[in-house]
Amino acid sequence: MANNKSSRKDIRRTATRTAANKAVRSRIKTLSKGVSACKDAEALKAAGAKLASAMDKAAKKGVIHPNKASRIKSKLAKAALKFAK
Numbered sequence: 001m002a003n004n005k006s007s008r009k010d011i012r013r014t015a016t017r018t019a020a021n022k023a024v025r026s027r028i029k030t031l032s033k034g035v036s037a038c039k040d041a042e043a044l045k046a047a048g049a050k051l052a053s054a055m056d057k058a059a060k061k062g063v064i065h066p067n068k069a070s071r072i073k074s075k076l077a078k079a080a081l082k083f084a085k
Contacts, residue, residue, distance in 0.1 A: 044083055
């Protein structure tokens, strides 16, 4: 257990941030599952837009690395092209 007053506060802050970040990551995972379950191009486009937006927001807040967001969005674009053909 922390001894300093500031250390106790840090523990509380970390718990709050962890809960917020966990919610964002969970939403991203849920949206990813929705994208992978898509069977047609229109559904993929709609679900992909939601996932891309969530990834950008998470990267902006620092929950995930910006390069990871870019990588996932690139995979989405490739999948959309694959469906288009």
